Amino acid sequence: MSLPTSSAAGTAPAGPTGAVPPLTVAGAGLVGSLLALYLARRGHPVQLLDRRPDLRRSGRSEGRSINLALSDRGWRALEGVGIADDVRRVSIPLYRRVMHDRQGQLTGQPYGAAGQAIYSVNRDQLNRTLLDLLEARPGVQLRFGQQLQRLDLAGRALHLRDVATGREYTEPYSQLFGADGAFSAVRGALQRTDRYNYSQTYLEYGYKELTLEAGPGGTWALEKNALHIWPRGQYLMIALPNLDGSFNATLFFPYEGPASFAALPDAAAVTAFFADVFADAVPLMPRLAEEFFTNPTSSLVTVRCYPWHAADVLLLGDAAHAIVPFYGQGMNVGFEDCTVLDGLLNAHGDAAWPAVMAEFEQQRKPNADAMADLALYNFVEMRDRVGDPRFLLQKRIENKIAALYPDRWVPLYTRVTFSHLPYAEAWAAGQRQDAVMARLMPYIQAEADFDGPAVQAQLLQELAATGV
Amino acid sequence: MSLPTSSAAGTAPAGPTGAVPPLTVAGAGLVGSLLALYLARRGHPVQLLDRRPDLRRSGRSEGRSINLALSDRGWRALEGVGIADDVRRVSIPLYRRVMHDRQGQLTGQPYGAAGQAIYSVNRDQLNRTLLDLLEARPGVQLRFGQQLQRLDLAGRALHLRDVATGREYTEPYSQLFGADGAFSAVRGALQRTDRYNYSQTYLEYGYKELTLEAGPGGTWALEKNALHIWPRGQYLMIALPNLDGSFNATLFFPYEGPASFAALPDAAAVTAFFADVFADAVPLMPRLAEEFFTNPTSSLVTVRCYPWHAADVLLLGDAAHAIVPFYGQGMNVGFEDCTVLDGLLNAHGDAAWPAVMAEFEQQRKPNADAMADLALYNFVEMRDRVGDPRFLLQKRIENKIAALYPDRWVPLYTRVTFSHLPYAEAWAAGQRQDAVMARLMPYIQAEADFDGPAVQAQLLQELAATGV
Known part of the structure; x- marks a missing residue:
């Protein structure tokens, strides 16, 4: 008896083959590429369209964040296509956040329990890995430089333009997945249909990526396995480590106001400002002024929309739910979309697209909304409350409560980052915890007050009553 | 000594003439037409563009509401161009709302003090009047059937298409006013600029216009000088009188659910449903089933956006702030936009467009937001609370409070409808009144409780404390 041969990772179920039209994924970024890989592994012919050139050949840079924080939800999605181990080898675990005050004094906070970490990964490297895997699969077609000009929902047709030649052409689609990002052209077509709910909301902050150089011999000049934060009230800088010893820093900064992009018009102003407020980082930033004026200032948008599906089209990733980056979950929520969709295809079968799309939307929309709220909540917390x-x-x-009652008080950050609990449930639990703390804190003026019998009694009552 | 000759209405200040480029108004609906009239009266050359044909020649009908409720803010705007008296002659004052219950029993509520009324006007007739006045002015160009294909903000250019010939052409603009409605093409271009905040939110209700026929000899079969309401919990019908004795009715109805558009698939279902729930109206609706399936079902959207100006473009009317119709203020807030803009041009001068646009946006945005909130609040009130x-x-x-303390307790409806108080202030006052009532009502189980000394004392304290 011989074992059945199977495709690369050995888990692809039998799927449609041959003459069936391909599934079309718009957007060859992280979520689109991972989704295409999931669909291809199920046996579907897949074509992946992107208006940009292949980043493996062009070395494009669009001012998107270079480093991303991968956490449990993202890992599960990568495991599902068998590439988690490959990615882990080029990622850096971050076990704690390290805060830098204005005098360069450091304070650390672990992210979770011992061994729990978020992982710094390079966006382009991860994207390249996914594209290489796709290219190696039969039945997958990568089509770069093809811009979606117009989407004809009624006619199930894509009006495309070859960016290199300028040629415009039309082709049909059978199922279209819009994973084309926060400014999705696919979503743009849905938005113009009747009764389409849509919002795009910007923070009055922009972000700019800067480099902290490696130490001598490619060593890390700051603690390697940490996410570094310079919180400064109305603005902040963070930094994530790269494999080459450098750190990729991001300044989150108001567009206008006393300390803002508008208030730093030239190299002298930038240099003086950084020397004043980020003094301990400046020695690692020899190209600061150059980078500050060369690198783009990017805006911070939250996109919400509903419905996510119509006319054999489904939105996923940032196209469906772009969020601000302050919880480090943007990529993770998009990757979790892929895991959830794969699970629904397992449950309903690969031919049941209408049911799968409808249930995907119903399951994911409240969770994406919750994650959008959490990301904004963390922004306000980091900006206004941390001081x-x-x-x-x-x-x-x-x-202290989490340490005393580890089974009954799971920190919100842990639920979001180190669990697979639906985001909406994590957020609801976090709000219940906030309410408990609002009732408890009037009795606590100093840390020692927590140990008093009255506070302890009330806490036990709260834990019994609310199940936080 | 001879008096200076002046233009038609005798109030136009000296303005730019001759070689200056015209101001461009996109949208020849009610607000665009009124705005063009205001600008022309100031001496500006004006061109008015609309993708649709001239409604005076085409007799178009787009399923927009036929009747509108004009109230004080709208009247002031019409007075500003000297046409209030003309319009008043073809309008019908409505002094009260008359509720029809399922048994056909009627209950009346006056809208305001004696003599205060809202006015039923015909949308097309009002629009025609404004266009006739525009056409009679030198320096005004009406250009129908010209569709805005693309707006080039950086190049200050309009890419237009002549609908009749299909010819596409480009022309520059100097100042562009986007009054092109809830689905504004001008706003569409702003929406694609960086850091543009935008939302479109639909109710899960649609509306459908129906006709209540005139009585014998063009008489009104229902009380003429009233707005009629058939409140039914999860849905409602209203009717406004026309000059010919008919009433124009609007059914606000869920798209889905037990009583909904989806639940009435054929003439038999519609007839049976109306006979059951709108029994006293049915004898006036001989064409009910025909109209129900011929007239469009229109959706109910709230649009919010910010900023309203950029690149010598300013949004006004529904393009800037489409609202749901439940307060009868949609046209009035758009007309008030024209009054406010005219006032700012008086204050800053006709050459100071950047300052005028910036201040217009700053003044009007909070008021438009408040009016949007008020309209949704009234929807919820009519749907959920009226029973x-x-x-x-x-x-x-x-x-009772308003009657006892007329100077200190002005009803919210009066502030919105019969005053020129900024909507945001009206809304804030209404919320303060709601808070007072929330504190008072626990002591009131029946109307007579209001007269008790304890309630009266608390009321006086509230009135002294809050200034409602």
Whole structure:
């Protein structure tokens, strides 16, 4: 008896083959590429369209963040196509955040329990890996430089333009997956249909990527296995490590105001400002002024829309739910979309697209909304509350509660980052915890008050009553 | 000594003439036409563009509401161009709302003090009047059937298409006013610029216009000088009188659910449903089933966006702030836009477009947002609360307070409809009144409780404390 031969990772179920039209994925970024890989592994012919050139050949840079934080939801999605181990080898675990104050004093906070980490990965490298895997599969067609000019939903047709030649042409689609990002052309067509709910909301902050250089011999000049944060009230800088010893820093900064992009018009102003507020980072930034004026200033948008499907079209990733980056979940929520869709195809079968798309939307929409809220919540927390002594005291008390009752008080960050609990449930639990703390904190003026019998009794009552 | 000759209405200040490029208004609907009239009266050459044919020649019907409720803000705007009296002659004052219950029993509520009324006007007739006035002015160019294909903000250019010939052409603009409605093409271009905040939100209700026929000899079969309402919990019908004795009715109805458009698939179902729930109206609706399936079902959208100006472009009317119709203010807020813009041109001068546009946006945005909130608030009130005995008791108590303290308790509806108070201030005052009522109502179980000394004392305290 011989074992059946199977495709690369050995898990692809039998799927349609031959004359069936391909599934079309718009957008060859992280989510589109991963989705195409999932669909191809199920046996579907897949074509992946992108208006941009192949980033493996062009070395494009669009001012997108270079480093991303991969956490449990993202890992599960990568495991599903058998590439988690490959990616892990080129990622850097970050076990804690390290805060830098203006005097260069450092304070650390672990992200989770011992061994729990988020992982710094390079966006382009991850994208390249996914594209290489796709290219190696039969039945997958990568079509770069093809811009979606217009989507004809009623006629199920794509009006495309070959960017290199200018040629415009039309072709039909059978199932179309819009994974073409926050400014999705696919979503643009849905938005013009009747009763389409849509919003795009910008923060009055932009972000700019800067480089902290490697130390001598490719060593890390700051603690390697940490995410570094320079919180400064109305703005902040963060930095994630690269494999070559450098760190990729991101400044989140108001567009206007006393400390803002508008207030730093030239190299002298930038240099003086950084020397004042990010003094310990400046020695690692010899190209600061050059980068500041060469690198783009990117905006921070939250996109919400509904429905996500219509006319054999489904939106996923940023096209369906672009969020601000302050929880490090943007890629993870998009990757989780792929896991969830794959699970629904397992449940309903690969021919049941209408049912799969409808259930995907129904399951994912509340979770994407919750993640959007969480990301904005973290922005406000990092910007406004992190300097408030009462808030910091509350955070220390919450840590004490989590340590005392680890089964009954799971920190919100842990639920979001180190679990697969639906985001909406994590967010609801976090709000219940906030309510408990609002009732508890009036009795706590200092850390020691927590140990008093009255506070402990009330806490037990709260834990029994609410199930936080 | 001879008096200076002046243009038609005798109020136009000296303005630019001759070789200056015209101001461009996109959209020849009510707000675009009125705005063009205001600008022309200031001495500006004006061109008015619309993708549709001239409604005076085409007799188009797009399923827009036929009747509109004009109230004080709208009248002031019409007075500003000297046509209020002409319009008043073809309008019908509505002094009260008349509720029809399922048994055909009627209950009336005056809209305001004696003599205060909202006015039923015919949309097309009003639009025709404005276009006739525009056409009679030198320096005004009406260009129908010209569709805005693309707006080049950086190049200050309009890419237009002549609908009749299909010819596409490009022309520059100097100042562009986007009054092209809820689905504004001008706004569409702004939406694609960086950091543009935008939302479109639909109710899960649609509306359909129907006709209540005139009585014998063109008489009104229902009370003429009233707005008629058939409130039915999850849906409602309203009717406004026409000059010919008919009433124009609008059914606001869920798209889906037990009583919904989806639940009435054929003439038999429609006829049976109406006979059951709108029994007293049915004898006036001989063409009910025909109209129900011929007239379009229109959706109900709220559009919010910001900023309203960029690159010598300014949005006004529904293009800037489409609202749901439940407060009868859609046209009035758009007309008030024209009054406010005219006032800013008086204050800053006709050459100061950047300052005028910036201040217009700053003044109007909070008021348009408040009006959008008010319209949604009224929808919820009409849908959910009007059947709640406690709510109706509260309304009766509020009427008593307003009668007792007319200077200190102005009803919200009066502030919105019969005043020129900025909508945001009206809305804030309404919310303060709601808060007072929430504190008062626990002590009131029946109307008579209001007269008790304890309630009266608390009311006086509230009135002294909050200034409602």
